[in-house]
Amino acid sequence: xxxxxxxxxxxxxxxxxxxxxxxxxxxxxxxxxxxxxxxxxxxxxxxxxxxxxxxxxxxxxxxxxxxxxxxxxxxxxxxxxxxxxxxxxxxxxxxxxxxxxxxxxxxxxxxxxxxxxxxxxxxxxxxxxxxxxxxxxxxxxxxxxxxxxxxxxxxxxxxxxxxxxxxxxxxxxxxxxxxxxxxxxxxxxxxxxxxxxxxxxxxxxxxxxxxxxxxxxxxxxxxxxxxxxxxxxxxxxxxxxxxxxxxxxxxxxxxxxxxxxxxxxxxxxxxxxxxxxxxxxxxxxxxxxxxxxxxxxxxxxxxxxxxxxxxxxxxxxxxxxxxxxxxxxxxxxxxxxxxxxxxxxxxxxxxxxxxxxxxxxxxxxxxxxxxxxxxxxxxxxxxxxxxxxxxxxxxxxxxxxxxxxxxxxxxxxxxxxxxxxxxxxxxxxxxxxxxxxxxxxxxxxxxxxxxxxxxxxxxxxxxxxxxxxxxxxxxxxxxxxxxxxxxxxxxxxxxxxxxxxxxxxxxxxxxxxxxxxxxxxxxxxxxxxxxxxxxxxxxxxxxxxxxxxxxxxxxxxxxxxxxxxxxxxxxxxxxxxxxxxxxxxxxxxxxxxxxxxxxxxxxxxxxxxxxxxxxxxxxxxxxxxxxxxxxxxxxxxxxxxxxxxxxxxxxxxxxxxxxxxxx
Numbered sequence: 001x002x003x004x005x006x007x008x009x010x011x012x013x014x015x016x017x018x019x020x021x022x023x024x025x026x027x028x029x030x031x032x033x034x035x036x037x038x039x040x041x042x043x044x045x046x047x048x049x050x051x052x053x054x055x056x057x058x059x060x061x062x063x064x065x066x067x068x069x070x071x072x073x074x075x076x077x078x079x080x081x082x083x084x085x086x087x088x089x090x091x092x093x094x095x096x097x098x099x100x101x102x103x104x105x106x107x108x109x110x111x112x113x114x115x116x117x118x119x120x121x122x123x124x125x126x127x128x129x130x131x132x133x134x135x136x137x138x139x140x141x142x143x144x145x146x147x148x149x150x151x152x153x154x155x156x157x158x159x160x161x162x163x164x165x166x167x168x169x170x171x172x173x174x175x176x177x178x179x180x181x182x183x184x185x186x187x188x189x190x191x192x193x194x195x196x197x198x199x200x201x202x203x204x205x206x207x208x209x210x211x212x213x214x215x216x217x218x219x220x221x222x223x224x225x226x227x228x229x230x231x232x233x234x235x236x237x238x239x240x241x242x243x244x245x246x247x248x249x250x251x252x253x254x255x256x257x258x259x260x261x262x263x264x265x266x267x268x269x270x271x272x273x274x275x276x277x278x279x280x281x282x283x284x285x286x287x288x289x290x291x292x293x294x295x296x297x298x299x300x301x302x303x304x305x306x307x308x309x310x311x312x313x314x315x316x317x318x319x320x321x322x323x324x325x326x327x328x329x330x331x332x333x334x335x336x337x338x339x340x341x342x343x344x345x346x347x348x349x350x351x352x353x354x355x356x357x358x359x360x361x362x363x364x365x366x367x368x369x370x371x372x373x374x375x376x377x378x379x380x381x382x383x384x385x386x387x388x389x390x391x392x393x394x395x396x397x398x399x400x401x402x403x404x405x406x407x408x409x410x411x412x413x414x415x416x417x418x419x420x421x422x423x424x425x426x427x428x429x430x431x432x433x434x435x436x437x438x439x440x441x442x443x444x445x446x447x448x449x450x451x452x453x454x455x456x457x458x459x460x461x462x463x464x465x466x467x468x469x470x471x472x473x474x475x476x477x478x479x480x481x482x483x484x485x486x487x488x489x490x491x492x493x494x495x496x497x498x499x500x501x502x503x504x505x506x507x508x509x510x511x512x513x514x515x516x517x518x519x520x521x522x523x524x525x526x527x528x529x530x531x532x533x534x535x536x537x538x539x540x541x542x543x544x545x546x547x548x549x550x551x552x553x554x555x556x557x558x559x560x561x562x563x564x565x566x567x568x569x570x571x572x573x574x575x576x577x578x579x580x581x582x583x584x585x586x587x588x589x590x591x592x593x594x595x596x597x598x599x600x601x602x603x604x605x606x607x608x609x610x611x612x613x614x615x616x617x618x619x620x621x622x623x624x625x626x627x628x629x630x631x632x633x634x635x636x637x638x639x640x641x642x643x644x645x646x647x648x649x650x651x652x653x654x655x656x657x658x659x660x661x662x663x
Contacts, residue, residue: 054083056091059090063081063093066387067081068095076096076371076374077264078096078105079106079372080092080095080289082293082296082367083391084293084365087297092290094106097267098372099262100267108289109289110245112256112261113286113353113355114352115348116348116349116353116355117283117347118346122233122237122248122285124217125237126218126221126225126232127220128307128311128312130221132307135225137160139160140159141157142157145223146220150216153203156203162213166208167204167206167320168213169200169201169208170212171197171199172425174591174663175278175591176593178276178588178589192216192279198428198429204320206505208504211282230249230280238291243287246286251274256286260286261353261372263351265351265352266373266374272352275350289368293368296366297366299312300366301364315330316331318330324473329502334502334503338392338396339397342361345358351374351587352374355370356368363396371383392480401469403469407449411449411450417443420441420443420516421441421443421507421509423505424507427655429658430655431663436654437519440515441454442454451468451483453483453495459479464476464478464481466483472487481498482497482498513653513654518646518650521646522650524643525644526574530571533567559624563617565616566613569612569613570609570644573606577656580599599661603659610644617641618641
């Protein structure tokens with residue numbers, strides 16, 4: 001791979017690049033009218049607080065001093081940044097490379113990126129168009145619109161409102177979520193009907209981000225409109241907005257394929273082939289920066305070209321219940337409010353592409369960024385967050401929140417937060433629940449009584465520094481991120497941080513699943529099994545070397561050997577699960593039907609190994625305690641049985657002992 005200086009030089013070569021579209025209104029401009037005696041407009045307030053003028057010259061200068069260096073140090077191939085205001089493109093910039101090997105630069109008007117889950121906004125816009133026409137009822141049972149049934153939970157059906165606010169109660173569905181091969185791609189409707197994720201929460205209660213829910217909504221759009229989903233989006237969203245270089249199709253139409261940016265893990269790494277998103281309405285969009293500008297302008301201009309103003313306002317302002325002052329989920333969009341500004345947004349990720357779209361609703365400003373690689377150590381995640389925060393601080397600044405809760409009260413509230421927590425988004429009824437073993441969040445208190453919540457480190461890679469600014473609301477000292485908790489009957493029962501609060505919350509882990517004690521117990525149990533398995537052949541070799549024998553009666557000897565075979569079997573089953581999870585989660589492409597045989601085989605082996613091992617340990621304990629063997633042998637037989645029990649406890653709790661390949 002060529003040196004980074006060429007990557008940076010290529011980005012700098014784009015400094016002066018601008019198309020005519022940067023100066024051409026996409027819709028009639030929306031301006032702030034100043035009425036004598038009226039309250040100051042948001043722009044006037046921002047300028048009074050030291051905001052920079054949001055002009056192409058200033059934004060370009062800021063980006064030129066920021067992006068080339070960030071791409072180079074982060075090993076990120078390329079990206080596009082688009083800013084719109086008052087119906088016009090302020091600037092649209094390409095940085096780095098659409099294809100590193102060919103040294104093809106990013107052209108914001110002609111290079112397609114994959115916005116990932118930002119695609120959902122198009123699906124939700126389509127839903128709102130049909131709501132506006134009276135063809136979809138937000139609060140009706142969605143089974144009215146389907147040709148298969150979503151089972152009720154606690155007698156409660158699902159509604160479109162539940163789907164749009166990510167509160168249907170579904171567990172995660174990830175099988176066949178993404179593929180980098182044109183062969184064997186499963187249609188999104190077949191995915192929907194193949195397996196319905198279990199509804200683990202009551203409808204409307206708990207935010208738990210769901211690709212399945214959005215894909216389901218896309219299918220409802222298809223059925224209600226009578227048009228294939230891709231065709232509907234093309235006719236009713238792309239064409240009215242003039243989005244000529246956008247598509248949900250996989251693979252892309254032949255005309256657009258040469259314009260597609262190449263995806264990478266790192267700029268210096270291997271190419272990620274074009275990704276086929278399984279739940280297509282939830283994430284398969286390909287679009288240029290210019291086309292995304294048109295979409296932003298439409299929503300900033302009260303849905304112009306797409307929705308009636310009253311429908312757009314309903315979509316942009318109808319909020320689900322949230323946690324304290326944290327960001328809330330709207331109808332499709334979610335809040336990313338910052339510096340006192342009302343901002344609605346959506347992010348998106350595929351394997352290679354990482355994007356974010358923010359709309360400053362009261363300022364008529366939109367910001368869209370998309371990158372075609374994750375970068376070193378996932379650098380792109382911090383980069384897109386930094387762009388948004390620095391953009392807001394530069395053009396819409398606000399005073400720093402200097403409020404503080406009294407130290408003694410803050411320390412008490414931090415202690416109330418202490419414990420083990422798990423996120424609402426995840427797998428609960430299948431073997432992928434194993435991921436939770438390493439994913440639970442331990443919250444504690446440091447020596448100064450400050451809250452320690454190790455979730456999503458700051459830009460410096462270090463844990464965030466939380467200070468309580470109002471009761472049960474904490475602010476990170478080094479960013480705009482906030483954390484807030486729900487208190488019931490004097491006990492903290494739920495919390496989240498602003499960046500994920502609209503779509504994910506954290507709840508306390510039940511005692512029997514709490515890895516605070518379960519993980520040490522599991523590690524100790526595996527160590528006991530490992531030592532038992534290891535020393536069996538070692539001792540046999542030693543005895544053989546010195547010509548001695550194991551002085552046990554025949555039944556005792558059989559039980560002894562069975563317990564050692566059981567230890568090996570249980571260890572190998574656990575190692576098998578660890579290897580399987582590492583393979584599946586190491587590359588999302590592996591989350592496919594191709595692993596079904598391995599999964600089923602491992603489940604069968606696990607049942608035999610775990611319960612065969614348990615029986616062998618129990619038999620060995622019974623024989624040891626009936627014999628005249630010493631206390632060491634008796635103590636170890638008890639330890640072996642307890643180790644087997646703990647491993648089986650974990651196996652049941654985290655679904656290793658379930659059967660089935662749906663997940």
